[in-house]
Amino acid sequence: MTSVTEGVDRPEYVYDAAGERLLRxxxxxxxxxxxxxxxxxxxxxxxxxxxxxFERAGGTVAVRKNDGGLYWAFSDPHGAGEMAVDAVxxxxxxxxxxxxxxxxxxxxxxxx
Numbered sequence: 001m002t003s004v005t006e007g008v009d010r011p012e013y014v015y016d017a018a019g020e021r022l023l024r025x026x027x028x029x030x031x032x033x034x035x036x037x038x039x040x041x042x043x044x045x046x047x048x049x050x051x052x053x054f055e056r057a058g059g060t061v062a063v064r065k066n067d068g069g070l071y072w073a074f075s076d077p078h079g080a081g082e083m084a085v086d087a088v089x090x091x092x093x094x095x096x097x098x099x100x101x102x103x104x105x106x107x108x109x110x111x112x
């Protein structure tokens with residue numbers, strides 16, 4: 001897949017010969033995917049953002065954002081990120097999913 005329509009957006013993707021995603025372009029911003037890192041450049045907004053992923057035993061255990069924030073990451077048995085905990089303040093963000101992998105919009109957990 002090289003592009004998909006999301007509402008009014010139409011992201012475009014570039015892959016390498018092995019099928020790994022290299023670039024994502026949407027609304028003038030370009031994201032470069034490197035091993036363990038994403039770099040996004042938006043020339044219109046004049047911004048550059050990076051996200052670094054730290055892995056252990058085949059799974060992501062921590063994420064460092066552009067602003068220096070560090071988050072501990074917890075995944076389900078399939079490797080999908082379910083929970084992130086702010087390493088400084090302890091704030092928790094949890095993402096609930098339906099049994100088919102869609103986002104649970106109710107927030108009550110009954111989708112699981």
